[in-house]
Amino acid sequence: MTTSVEAVVVSSPTHKRSFWPWRIERRPDPERxxxxxxxxxxxxxxxSLVVAPFFTSTPPAEFxxxxxxxxxxxxxxxxxVLTIATPLILAGLAASIPYRLGLWNVGIxxxxxxxxxxxxxxxxAMPQAPGFLMIPSMMIAGMIGGALWIIIPTFARIxxxxxxxxxxxxxxxxxxxxxxxxxxxxxxxxxxxxGVRAEPLPIQGEIGKMDxxxxxxxxxxxxxxxxxxxxxxxxxxxxxxxxxxxIGDNHRSGRYAGMNVRRLLVTSMLMGGLLAGFGGTIYxxxxxxxxxxxxxxxxxxxxxxxxxxxxxxxLAVLALAFIYSLLLAGGGxxxxxxxxxxxxxxxxxxxxxxxxxxxxxxxxxxxRTKGAGVRSDSKVKEAPWTINSSH
Amino acid sequence: MRNRKIVPAVLLVGLVSxxxxxxxxxxxxxxxxxxxxxxxxxxxxxxxxxxxxxxxxxPATxxxxxxxxxxxxxxxxxxxxxxxxxxxxxxxxxxxxNGIYDVPYSDEASQIIRQAIANGAQVIVDTVGLGTxxxxxxxxxxxxxxxxxxxxxxxxxxxxxxxxxxxWDLGYxxxxxxxxxxxxxxxxxxxxxxxxxxxxAVNAYALGCQSVKPECEVKVVYTNSYFDPPAATRAAKxxxxxxxxxxxxxxxxxxxxxxxxxxxxxAVGEYNDFSEQCPNxxxxxxxxxxxxxxxxxxxxxxxxxxxxxxxxxxxxxxxxKNGPGGPHLGTFGAFVPADVKAKVEGVYxxxxxxKNFFVGPIYDQKGxxxxxxxxxxxxxxxxxxxxxxxxxxxASEG
Numbered sequence: 001m002t003t004s005v006e007a008v009v010v011s012s013p014t015h016k017r018s019f020w021p022w023r024i025e026r027r028p029d030p031e032r033x034x035x036x037x038x039x040x041x042x043x044x045x046x047x048s049l050v051v052a053p054f055f056t057s058t059p060p061a062e063f064x065x066x067x068x069x070x071x072x073x074x075x076x077x078x079x080x081v082l083t084i085a086t087p088l089i090l091a092g093l094a095a096s097i098p099y100r101l102g103l104w105n106v107g108i109x110x111x112x113x114x115x116x117x118x119x120x121x122x123x124x125a126m127p128q129a130p131g132f133l134m135i136p137s138m139m140i141a142g143m144i145g146g147a148l149w150i151i152i153p154t155f156a157r158i159x160x161x162x163x164x165x166x167x168x169x170x171x172x173x174x175x176x177x178x179x180x181x182x183x184x185x186x187x188x189x190x191x192x193x194x195g196v197r198a199e200p201l202p203i204q205g206e207i208g209k210m211d212x213x214x215x216x217x218x219x220x221x222x223x224x225x226x227x228x229x230x231x232x233x234x235x236x237x238x239x240x241x242x243x244x245x246x247i248g249d250n251h252r253s254g255r256y257a258g259m260n261v262r263r264l265l266v267t268s269m270l271m272g273g274l275l276a277g278f279g280g281t282i283y284x285x286x287x288x289x290x291x292x293x294x295x296x297x298x299x300x301x302x303x304x305x306x307x308x309x310x311x312x313x314x315l316a317v318l319a320l321a322f323i324y325s326l327l328l329a330g331g332g333x334x335x336x337x338x339x340x341x342x343x344x345x346x347x348x349x350x351x352x353x354x355x356x357x358x359x360x361x362x363x364x365x366x367x368r369t370k371g372a373g374v375r376s377d378s379k380v381k382e383a384p385w386t387i388n389s390s391h
Numbered sequence: 392m393r394n395r396k397i398v399p400a401v402l403l404v405g406l407v408s409x410x411x412x413x414x415x416x417x418x419x420x421x422x423x424x425x426x427x428x429x430x431x432x433x434x435x436x437x438x439x440x441x442x443x444x445x446x447x448x449x450p451a452t453x454x455x456x457x458x459x460x461x462x463x464x465x466x467x468x469x470x471x472x473x474x475x476x477x478x479x480x481x482x483x484x485x486x487x488x489n490g491i492y493d494v495p496y497s498d499e500a501s502q503i504i505r506q507a508i509a510n511g512a513q514v515i516v517d518t519v520g521l522g523t524x525x526x527x528x529x530x531x532x533x534x535x536x537x538x539x540x541x542x543x544x545x546x547x548x549x550x551x552x553x554x555x556x557x558x559w560d561l562g563y564x565x566x567x568x569x570x571x572x573x574x575x576x577x578x579x580x581x582x583x584x585x586x587x588x589x590x591x592a593v594n595a596y597a598l599g600c601q602s603v604k605p606e607c608e609v610k611v612v613y614t615n616s617y618f619d620p621p622a623a624t625r626a627a628k629x630x631x632x633x634x635x636x637x638x639x640x641x642x643x644x645x646x647x648x649x650x651x652x653x654x655x656x657x658a659v660g661e662y663n664d665f666s667e668q669c670p671n672x673x674x675x676x677x678x679x680x681x682x683x684x685x686x687x688x689x690x691x692x693x694x695x696x697x698x699x700x701x702x703x704x705x706x707x708x709x710x711x712k713n714g715p716g717g718p719h720l721g722t723f724g725a726f727v728p729a730d731v732k733a734k735v736e737g738v739y740x741x742x743x744x745x746k747n748f749f750v751g752p753i754y755d756q757k758g759x760x761x762x763x764x765x766x767x768x769x770x771x772x773x774x775x776x777x778x779x780x781x782x783x784x785x786a787s788e789g
Contacts, residue, residue, distance in 0.1 A: 069509075070506060194542030197524075288501060290523070292496040
């Protein structure tokens with residue numbers, strides 16, 4: 001694939017006998033993609049929320065009341081939204097940064113767990129240390145743990161060319177197994193008989209909580225909100241950010257431009273792992289303060305979806321992570337009124353499909369073919385996605 | 392060049408939805424539990440109220456009870472039997488119940504419980520083993536809520552009680568049943584994690600079996616999840632392949648007995664009565680019926696007599712019973728010889744009458760005597776102190 005594909009613009013009438021008197025064309029000037037995409041996401045959200053109550057036996061009024069009270073409608077709901085958003089924003093960034101270089105970090109859940117595991121190990125190794133020492137040590141340990149968990153996929157990709165999609169994905173299961181071993185073995189709490197989670201962290205290892213008008217959330221959320229801005233700035237004002245933005249997924253052009261593409265690939269992957277590990281760590285330290293295999297609860301996959309929808313824009317990651325948290329928190333409170341909380345994944349799925357339609361709509365358009373079925377001049381070059389491409 | 396990302400994006404969305412579908416729950420569970428429960432509750436409550444003697448003239452105090460479950464509604468095993476107890480509670484006037492499913496072992500569990508309390512839940516019954524994820528929230532709401540913390544040995548706040556049942560006795564009875572039927576002298580068990588309730592259940596099963604066949608061996612395969620039917624199925628098949636001819640589970644789903652039916656080996660059901668589902672393999676089932684206990688607790692709360700288990704580190708244990716209402720033995724398979732049935736029932740009746748079958752000498756896996764002859768193991772040790780396997784147990788990861 002080269003850039004010549006971009007240059008193909010089709011402006012001819014149809015050229016094949018066709019059942020369907022329309023054809024898809026690429027728009028010559030796909031602008032405002034983010035606008036289309038975000039509007040489509042919101043439209044999808046609206047449509048699925050209108051339709052959803054028909055698939056439950058809960059009265060619509062109760063359905064919406066539950067979503068409302070689980071999100072904006074109560075301080076508790078808002079606390080929940082912000083608590084969910086904290087690791088989700090970081091997971092979104094952890095996927096988004098490698099994605100800029102065309103790399104897929106599918107192992108965010110594993111990196112989050114390993115970050116939290118490393119942080120827990122550090123905390124248990126220094127149980128008497130004061131908080132000002134323990135909290136930063138745990139955070140750094142979390143970052144290192146997450147970054148270490150992505151080292152093997154990174155080098156497998158760069159040195160051996162092994163797809164990072166497979167390796168990062170499979171390492172999730174290894175991480176869950178590893179954490180399950182520690183949570184049911186060496187760190188199993190004396191006070192439990194049937195649960196599966198580690199001994200709680202020493203009390204000084206917990207992150208403090210803010211209470212704003214009854215909205216209680218750990219101050220980890222402030223870090224999570226600040227980081228997208230930091231990376232947004234980094235991609236505009238640092239050399240690393242400039243190089244990553246420049247080459248995108250076209251590594252060859254970067255090499256021609258004299259950039260050290262390998263170094264960029266390694267740093268952006270490690271940055272992804274580091275952010276994921278950090279996310280898992282601050283989430284654990286700011287909430288239940290105990291390691292468990294259920295800690296991430298698919299946050300990593302949700303972060304990946306956010307990164308894809310946000311398309312290399314850190315501020316869009318922030319916005320979408322917030323929307324996503326609203327949905328997840330609303331879904332949680334649906335579970336309480338007796339609706340299966342998995343319904344929310346259907347809503348998310350529909351929203352996603354709308355989002356990709358929005359993107360397609362921004363790039364492509366439907367053109368009515370005059371006199372359908374008439375074979376036309378065959379010299380005209382076809383768009384690459386029509387079935388019988390000429391190359 | 393961004394359009395090239397569309398293909399992997401589509402693949403990825405597929406992958407993500409696949410993972411979500413596999414890891415969360417069955418799609419069939421979209422029906423709500425709450426309306427069904429309240430529908431059932433309303434007539435039952437009014438019936439009970441009208442039938443109640445005139446002595447209790449005061450109107451029924453509304454009591455909103457919320458149950459938390461790991462895994463989906465109707466998981467075919469553990470949740471089903473807990474739902475039986477949950478749906479028995481509305482026979483107490485004023486009690487309404489609802490269940491929350493797929494509660495994870497994470498802070499989300501605490502958030503869900505906080506939300507349920509904000510929505511008016513006055514009693515939380517945990518079947519998951521949430522421990523501090525639950526008791527911390529209870530401690531925040533001392534005047535609002537009563538909690539029942541499943542299988543927890545940690546300190547309980549004043550409004551919380553740990554609750555459980557003597558599953559070690561049930562395990563021993565299951566072992567007697569398995570030992571009476573096994574021909575290979577190898578029996579198998581599908582276990583989620585190597586945690587105290589699992590170790591204790593395996594040991595009880597082994598000792599029960601060895602009481603009939605001293606050379607009886609127990610093979611254990613871990614699945615690393617309470618609810619993962621594919622993993623439980625694989626584990627059960629592994630056990631059959633390694634020679635086990637009686638299967639038992641403490642994972643939540645019924646896959647062990649489906650495998651037993653297919654492979655033509657026996658099984659002992661756990662949690663529910665599986666005799667109808669697996670008529671050719673189920674010798675008997677050990678049924679975790681909590682109904683009487685939960686009804687009694689609802690009455691206690693209404694009477695203002697809730698008692699916390701405090702720092703005792705030991706739960707309120709529902710006593711064994713000879714029939715429904717409490718933990719009991721299920722239906723015996725039609726193929727089970729009368730003497731085997733009589734033997735298992737005999738042992739069980741002795742347990743109901745209070746006999747302790749966990750008496751030394753008990754040896755560890757290496758054959759070292761850990762419990763001297765004549766020493767009885769007490770309930771506290773059986774509940775969560777047993778961290779070594781007895782002689783004849785081999786355990787492996789599934």
